[in-house]
Amino acid sequence: MHSSPHILQPASVRTVMVKVLIALLPGIAAYVWFFSAAILVQIALASVTALVAEAIMLRLRGKPVMQFLGDGSALVTAWLVALTFPPIAPWWLTVLGVLIAIVIAKHLYGGLGQNPFNPAMVAFCAMIVAYPQLMSQWPRSEFNALQPMLHAIFFSDRQLDALVMATPLDALRTILRDPELRATVAGILGSHATFGNIGGHGWEWVAGGYLLCGLWLLQQRIITWHVPVAFTVTLAVIAGIFSAINPAYFVGANFHLFTGGAMLGAFFIATDPVSGCTTPLGKIIFAAGAAALTWIIRSFGGYPDGMAFAILLMNLLVPLIDMNTQPKVFGHKRKPEA
Amino acid sequence: MLELFRFPGGVKPASHKQESSGTPIAVAPLAERLVVPFRQSATGAAVIQVRAGEKVLKGQLIGSAEGAFGSSVHAPTSGTVIAVEARPLPHPSSLAAPCAVIEPDGAETWCERTPLDPFNTDPEIVRARIRDAGIVGLGGAVFPSHVKTRAPNRIDTLVINGAECEPWITCDDRLMRERAADIVAGAEIIGRLMGAKRILFGVEDNKPEAARSLQDALGKIECGSCQVASVPTLYPAGGEKQLIRVLTGVEVPYGKLSPEYGIQCFNVGTAYAVARAVQHGEPLIARIVTLAGNYGQPGNFEVAIGTPMDALLPLGQPQDDTDRIVMGGPMMGFTLADTSVPIVKATNCLLAMSQKLFPPPLPEMPCIRCGACTRACPMILQPHELYWYAKSKNFGKAQEYHLFDCIECGCCAFVCPSRIPLVDYYRFAKSEIRAREREKVAADTARERYEFRQFREEREKAEKAAKLAAKAAETKAKLAQEEAAQAQKVGADKTAAELIAAAQARVQAQKEKDSA
Numbered sequence: 078m079h080s081s082p083h084i085l086q087p088a089s090v091r092t093v094m095v096k097v098l099i100a101l102l103p104g105i106a107a108y109v110w111f112f113s114a115a116i117l118v119q120i121a122l123a124s125v126t127a128l129v130a131e132a133i134m135l136r137l138r139g140k141p142v143m144q145f146l147g148d149g150s151a152l153v154t155a156w157l158v159a160l161t162f163p164p165i166a167p168w169w170l171t172v173l174g175v176l177i178a179i180v181i182a183k184h185l186y187g188g189l190g191q192n193p194f195n196p197a198m199v200a201f202c203a204m205i206v207a208y209p210q211l212m213s214q215w216p217r218s219e220f221n222a223l224q225p226m227l228h229a230i231f232f233s234d235r236q237l238d239a240l241v242m243a244t245p246l247d248a249l250r251t252i253l254r255d256p257e258l259r260a261t262v263a264g265i266l267g268s269h270a271t272f273g274n275i276g277g278h279g280w281e282w283v284a285g286g287y288l289l290c291g292l293w294l295l296q297q298r299i300i301t302w303h304v305p306v307a308f309t310v311t312l313a314v315i316a317g318i319f320s321a322i323n324p325a326y327f328v329g330a331n332f333h334l335f336t337g338g339a340m341l342g343a344f345f346i347a348t349d350p351v352s353g354c355t356t357p358l359g360k361i362i363f364a365a366g367a368a369a370l371t372w373i374i375r376s377f378g379g380y381p382d383g384m385a386f387a388i389l390l391m392n393l394l395v396p397l398i399d400m401n402t403q404p405k406v407f408g409h410k411r412k413p414e415a
Numbered sequence: 416m417l418e419l420f421r422f423p424g425g426v427k428p429a430s431h432k433q434e435s436s437g438t439p440i441a442v443a444p445l446a447e448r449l450v451v452p453f454r455q456s457a458t459g460a461a462v463i464q465v466r467a468g469e470k471v472l473k474g475q476l477i478g479s480a481e482g483a484f485g486s487s488v489h490a491p492t493s494g495t496v497i498a499v500e501a502r503p504l505p506h507p508s509s510l511a512a513p514c515a516v517i518e519p520d521g522a523e524t525w526c527e528r529t530p531l532d533p534f535n536t537d538p539e540i541v542r543a544r545i546r547d548a549g550i551v552g553l554g555g556a557v558f559p560s561h562v563k564t565r566a567p568n569r570i571d572t573l574v575i576n577g578a579e580c581e582p583w584i585t586c587d588d589r590l591m592r593e594r595a596a597d598i599v600a601g602a603e604i605i606g607r608l609m610g611a612k613r614i615l616f617g618v619e620d621n622k623p624e625a626a627r628s629l630q631d632a633l634g635k636i637e638c639g640s641c642q643v644a645s646v647p648t649l650y651p652a653g654g655e656k657q658l659i660r661v662l663t664g665v666e667v668p669y670g671k672l673s674p675e676y677g678i679q680c681f682n683v684g685t686a687y688a689v690a691r692a693v694q695h696g697e698p699l700i701a702r703i704v705t706l707a708g709n710y711g712q713p714g715n716f717e718v719a720i721g722t723p724m725d726a727l728l729p730l731g732q733p734q735d736d737t738d739r740i741v742m743g744g745p746m747m748g749f750t751l752a753d754t755s756v757p758i759v760k761a762t763n764c765l766l767a768m769s770q771k772l773f774p775p776p777l778p779e780m781p782c783i784r785c786g787a788c789t790r791a792c793p794m795i796l797q798p799h800e801l802y803w804y805a806k807s808k809n810f811g812k813a814q815e816y817h818l819f820d821c822i823e824c825g826c827c828a829f830v831c832p833s834r835i836p837l838v839d840y841y842r843f844a845k846s847e848i849r850a851r852e853r854e855k856v857a858a859d860t861a862r863e864r865y866e867f868r869q870f871r872e873e874r875e876k877a878e879k880a881a882k883l884a885a886k887a888a889e890t891k892a893k894l895a896q897e898e899a900a901q902a903q904k905v906g907a908d909k910t911a912a913e914l915i916a917a918a919q920a921r922v923q924a925q926k927e928k929d930s931a
Contacts, residue, residue, distance in 0.1 A: 080507075080842075081743075081747050082829050083748065083766075084582070084829065085828070085829055089780075089832050093785060189781045190782050301790075355786050355789060403797065405795065406668070406794060406820050407656070407793065407794040407796075408656070408666035
């Protein structure tokens with residue numbers, strides 16, 4: 078029996094996911110330009126793993142495999158895993174990360190739409206806890222030959238010394254923490270080839286790509302303004318205040334925004350609808366909280382980037398935030414008691 | 416210029432108005448049989464006033480309004496009532512209810528019509544006329560109009576709803592274009608009944624001809640307090656709460672009626688019917704119906720109430736691949752299980768559907784909480800949360816999230832990328848909650864009855880025991896009394912003897928005294 082409404086807007090989960098994938102492309106292009114095409118190998122690796130794992134899980138769960146495989150959600154997860162992992166991570170690290178994301182974080186929680194935690198961030202956190210060293214090894218920025226990188230990905234004898242360094246965020250943190258160096262933020266940023274004009278060398282362009290296409294997602298109404306604005310503003314304000322108070326120890330807003338996963342997080346990860354808040358005020362609180370935690374973990378924590386942990390911690394609070402930020406229903410005077 | 420407000424949410428489906436709005440209203444020929452249901456209002460059925468075999472005139476009362484909320488029903492044409500029996504009605508469940516089956520004689524002989532001068536007649540008489548003419552809200556809710564004209568407090572603004580926001584439907588559009596003078600006259604009559612200070616006609620801006628036509632009609636009568644407002648085309652701008660919000664800025668919440676805010680709202684078709692009833696003495700026996708969708712000749716028809724849909728549909732020449740008919744629009748209409756049912760006062764459109772024109776939705780996917788529904792909801796609800804609670808049958812929580820504020824406009828389901836039939840879930844939850852409340856009431860009644868019975872039985876037992884005890888006591892007392900009486904009798908005999916002896920002694924003494 079058909080019931081109203083009898084007409085539907087031509088929208089689907091697949092179009093949503095495909096638009097997200099398209100929006101990631103410019104950032105990926107910048108990534109390839111500055112850090113070699115190894116990232117494409119990682120993306121391919123992650124995609125294949127994700128699709129296979131998704132298909133197997135769907136089959137095991139008795140769901141229509143082709144209908145769900147085509148929704149594109151597994152690919153979005155796979156790409157986010159690949160983009161947050163080091164481009165020279167060994168192949169099995171990426172595969173393992175994607176398996177954790179798809180099998181554990183997504184399907185064991187009930188599949189599409191049911192996961193309380195962002196699968197890509199679960200993968201990142203699991204891997205950085207299990208393999209902190211591998212997850213911190215990034216290619217040198219001046220070094221972008223594909224061949225040795227592929228070697229590093231696919232063969233266990235990783236000739237790391239020539240290839241590897243920390244990320245700008247990690248480098249800054251490590252140098253600042255070393256009491257013997259007595260370094261200041263300004264000194265480090267000026268002295269080191271890792272650091273570019275705004276954020277990290279190359280990173281600022283990748284982040285710019287994410288920013289640009291994040292704005293396109295906004296225009297396409299795939300995401301709303303609440304999360305990206307709250308995330309970037311909160312991060313900028315906190316970083317700005319502390320940098321003004323102690324510029325030698327705390328790096329400024331620009332650096333925070335244009336390095337690491339900040340832009341990717343603001344437009345592509347914190348905006349994940351499944352594991353995020355849905356009320357307008359809830360989205361703002363969620364994103365602001367994630368940004369604040371990111372800054373705290375980056376500034377005082379022991380990990381190269383704090384965004385993944387920040388997002389997971391805020392994922393925990395989503396039901397509570399949503400419950401307490403219900404908007405006023407049409408015509409109702411007061412906010413309903415939660 | 417009137418300041419307009421925005422209502423939250425809303426969607427913009429393709430309007431498809433031009434398919435049926437271009438041609439004038441045509442009068443549909445009389446069907447061979449008319450099936451006139453006695454239940455034509457939201458509040459209940461009329462009291463049957465005809466018997467099979469009786470001759471009726473066009474406009475003759477065949478079902479009278481019962482009580483303050485009743486609404487009457489009239490013969491749409493002259494002819495013979497050949498049966499009064501239960502027939503299926505246009506309802507999602509095809510419920511059968513009493514109908515008068517009339518065979519027209521073709522003469523269209525009117526009963527006596529008595530026009531009223533609405534401006535020099537007691538408002539109560541005008542109101543009674545509206546009731547006796549069987550006028551109900553023609554926007555689809557079919558609530559008796561005379562009830563709505565009686566507001567507990569003073570009405571400031573009368574809103575005449577010509578928004579017609581549902582795609583495809585153009586019956587109000589054509590009515591406004593062609594019969595604006597009567598609409599305006601009806602609005603003035605209602606306005607006077609309610610003492611309204613101003614009358615606002617709300618028309619969506621995709622119907623400029625209709626707005627202009629109303630404007631011209633208003634210009635002719637120089638109504639200073641009347642105004643036509645062109646409201647932005649955004650579904651559901653024609654929802655009563657939404658239109659009131661747009662025109663006045665007032666938000667009428669669930670559970671409140673707009674008169675409490677000094678506003679009352681009538682559909683243009685209703686205003687037209689009021690004018691015909693009051694100024695011409697014609698009861699509501701016909702309405703404009705749009706045939707739109709999969710037709711060769713879509714258009715609008717003036718149709719006698721009771722015309723079987725099967726007799727009307729061929730006028731639009733439905734295409735061969737038509738697979739179902741929806742009564743109402745594509746956003747809120749329902750599929751007719753059977754097209755032999757009659758046109759009723761609520762029938763504004765018969766939408767012909769085909770796979771090609773209205774492709775069936777792709778398979779349903781899980782909710783990804785994308786929030787498209789929350790942005791589309793005109794009531795600022797959280798449709799995805801309501802869906803979640805309805806699906807898990809957590810009805811308490813669904814009510815906490817204001818399930819009953821939902822107007823079932825369908826915006827959420829329209830935008831849902833997972834193609835979840837959200838409105839179905841809300842309807843399900845609402846009916847379950849209502850059923851449970853009824854059950855609870857029934858259970859309460861049963862419990863009370865049981866408890867009373869127990870109480871009564873105990874009381875009767877106690878009474879019986881008391882009675883028995885009383886009787887026993889009585890018997891006892893009686894026995895005691897009898898005994899006492901016996902004893903007294905013995906005593907009394909004794910006393911008598913004594914008395915006699917005393918008397919004799921006295922006599923003796925007297926004698927002795929006399930002799931002395």
